[in-house]
Amino acid sequence: MHGVNVSAVTDSLDWDHVEPPxxxxxxxxxxxxxxxxxxxxxxxxxxxxxxGMSPAALYVHYPSKERLLxxxxxxxxxAALEILRSADTGGAPADRLRSLVAAFTAWHARHxxxxxxxxxxxxxxxPEHLAEVATIRxxxxxxxxxxxxxxxxxxxxxxxxxxxxxxxxxxxxxDVARWYTPHRGDPDALGKLxxxxxxxxxxx
Amino acid sequence: MHGVNVSAVTDSLDWDHVEPPxxxxxxxxxxxxxxxxxxxxxxxxxxxxxxGMSPAALYVHYPSKERLLxxxxxxxxxAALEILRSADTGGAPADRLRSLVAAFTAWHARHxxxxxxxxxxxxxxxPEHLAEVATIRxxxxxxxxxxxxxxxxxxxxxxxxxxxxxxxxxxxxxDVARWYTPHRGDPDALGKLxxxxxxxxxxx
DNA sequence: TTTGTGGCTAAGCGCTTGCTTAGCTTCCCG
DNA sequence: CGGGAAGCTAAGCAAGCGCTTAGCCACAAA
Numbered sequence: 001m002h003g004v005n006v007s008a009v010t011d012s013l014d015w016d017h018v019e020p021p022x023x024x025x026x027x028x029x030x031x032x033x034x035x036x037x038x039x040x041x042x043x044x045x046x047x048x049x050x051x052g053m054s055p056a057a058l059y060v061h062y063p064s065k066e067r068l069l070x071x072x073x074x075x076x077x078x079a080a081l082e083i084l085r086s087a088d089t090g091g092a093p094a095d096r097l098r099s100l101v102a103a104f105t106a107w108h109a110r111h112x113x114x115x116x117x118x119x120x121x122x123x124x125x126x127p128e129h130l131a132e133v134a135t136i137r138x139x140x141x142x143x144x145x146x147x148x149x150x151x152x153x154x155x156x157x158x159x160x161x162x163x164x165x166x167x168x169x170x171x172x173x174x175d176v177a178r179w180y181t182p183h184r185g186d187p188d189a190l191g192k193l194x195x196x197x198x199x200x201x202x203x204x
Numbered sequence: 205m206h207g208v209n210v211s212a213v214t215d216s217l218d219w220d221h222v223e224p225p226x227x228x229x230x231x232x233x234x235x236x237x238x239x240x241x242x243x244x245x246x247x248x249x250x251x252x253x254x255x256g257m258s259p260a261a262l263y264v265h266y267p268s269k270e271r272l273l274x275x276x277x278x279x280x281x282x283a284a285l286e287i288l289r290s291a292d293t294g295g296a297p298a299d300r301l302r303s304l305v306a307a308f309t310a311w312h313a314r315h316x317x318x319x320x321x322x323x324x325x326x327x328x329x330x331p332e333h334l335a336e337v338a339t340i341r342x343x344x345x346x347x348x349x350x351x352x353x354x355x356x357x358x359x360x361x362x363x364x365x366x367x368x369x370x371x372x373x374x375x376x377x378x379d380v381a382r383w384y385t386p387h388r389g390d391p392d393a394l395g396k397l398x399x400x401x402x403x404x405x406x407x408x
Numbered sequence: 409t410t411t412g413t414g415g416c417t418a419a420g421c422g423c424t425t426g427c428t429t430a431g432c433t434t435c436c437c438g
Numbered sequence: 439c440g441g442g443a444a445g446c447t448a449a450g451c452a453a454g455c456g457c458t459t460a461g462c463c464a465c466a467a468a
Contacts, residue, residue, distance in 0.1 A: 020444090020445085022445075022446090037244075037327070038242065038244060038327075040241075040242055040244035040245040041244040041328075043424080043425070043426080044425080044426060044427075045424090045425090045426095053445095053446070053447085054446070054447050054448075055426090055427085055447095056427085056428080056429090056446075056447065056448080056449095057445075057446055057447075058427090059426095059427065059428080060444080060445060060446070061445090063427095064426080064427080065426070065427090119382075120324065120382075123241075123242075124245075160397075160400075161397055164389075164394070164397050165397075165401070167383070168376060168397075168398065168401055171375075171376060171379040171380075171382075171383070172372060172375060172376055172379075174379065174382075175375040175376075175378065175379040175382075176375075178323075178324075178375075178378075178379075179371065179375070185368075190368070193364075193365055193368050193369075193372075194372065196364075197369070197372055197405045200404050200405050200406075200407075201401045201404050201405055202404075203404075224414090224415085226415075226416090247454080247455070247456085248455085248456060248457075249454095249455090249456095257415090257416070257417085258416070258417050258418080259417095259456090259457085260416075260417065260418080260419095260457085260458080260459090261415075261416055261417075262457095263456095263457065263458080264414080264415060264416070265415090267457095268456080268457080269456070269457090
């Protein structure tokens with residue numbers, strides 16, 4: 001709060017690719033507002049005032065409120081997928097699963113404002129935008145499922161219901177975005193706990 | 205669908221205590237609408253038309269749209285707590301945990317429309333109504349925590365982080381309300397799977 | 409028959425919504 | 439110095455919002 005260009009709520013996910021700076025301020029204001037009140041309850045006047053400008057200025061940078069949400073949702077989904085992919089460093093399935101779950105969970109805690117928008121504002125997207133985001137979601141799910149499959153194949157995991165268990169593991173991490181607040185503790189510690197729980201769910 | 209008084213979406217949770225029938229139709233219409241679009245995106249005209257009446261008629265039975273949500277949320281929370289309590293039949297902690305998780309999970313699947321409203325429309329409640337509902341939520345959480353505590357005490361469970369694990373177990377079931385649709389399979393089968401996963405998360 | 413009450417509708421009020429228009433300023437490039 | 443683009447604001451428009459008002463009708467009690 002010392003004049004640094006960081007909003008009160010938005011976390012440190014970098015939006016450097018958003019230009020010009022005024023557009024970036026809009027994105028950050030929108031994330032805070034969407035996470036706080038939900039898309040439908042957020043007004044364009046609210047977003048604009050968080051970015052320090054008049055309501056009309058929003059439309060210089062984005063053609064609609066929905067488009068602003070889409071931009072946020074798309075980038076957020078890509079960031080989440082990227083986190084998962086870079087956490088999959090190879091090795092034994094057990095180690096890979098722990099690494100994936102730890103990273104995915106910690107991401108949802110650390111970036112819980114964006115994660116909240118990503119996970120809970122899907123049905124405010126237009127059908128076309130939802131479809132685009134859904135392909136990323138399938139890739140996220142596939143990343144987890146692959147590790148479980150590998151673990152079953154080499155005998156280190158026992159998973160009677162593969163799709164159901166995949167969904168459960170994802171579910172555990174995703175739900176963090178619903179309840180997490182900073183006073184709930186360190187994101188990395190939570191990641192380790194959840195990695196442990198997920199591993200125990202599947203180990204042979 | 206043979207003229208029986210059941211809406212297209214609302215599940216079989218009985219709202220017999222809501223009188224007169226017109227008020228019950230409003231509640232069922234509101235549940236469907238809130239679950240489908242969210243509280244903020246739902247109009248009183250939409251709710252009223254689902255109940256087959258004019259917008260003004262809603263205010264004969266409820267003083268505001270928020271009050272309608274509160275009535276639904278309160279009853280839904282109580283129903284969820286009741287499910288948990290009646291599933292806690294005693295015996296070994298492992299059996300109790302499995303029974304609780306199976307029942308709680310199956311409830312969220314079977315009644316996923318109401319569950320969605322219960323779990324994801326909390327911040328549309330007034331502060332006073334939210335506080336009232338929060339006490340029920342604490343009771344739900346305490347019910348799970350007690351079983352875990354008992355299991356740790358008799359040595360059948362190994363739980364390094366009790367509050368974190370309690371939250372995780374609850375989280376798993378609650379998140380079902382986010383993604384479940386009837387084509388995802390039988391609620392009871394899902395309950396069994398989740399009981400299994402939860403048990404493996406904590407067993408010594 | 410009168411009176412009152414519960415349940416409803418047509419109409420509409422005051423306000424807010426997402427978004428548009430018209431026009432202003434600033435700055436870059438020739 | 440001239441001109442156009444980029445970025446912004448004040449004002450406002452049409453539509454839709456939650457909710458209210460006034461009054462109608464069916465029916466039960468007196």
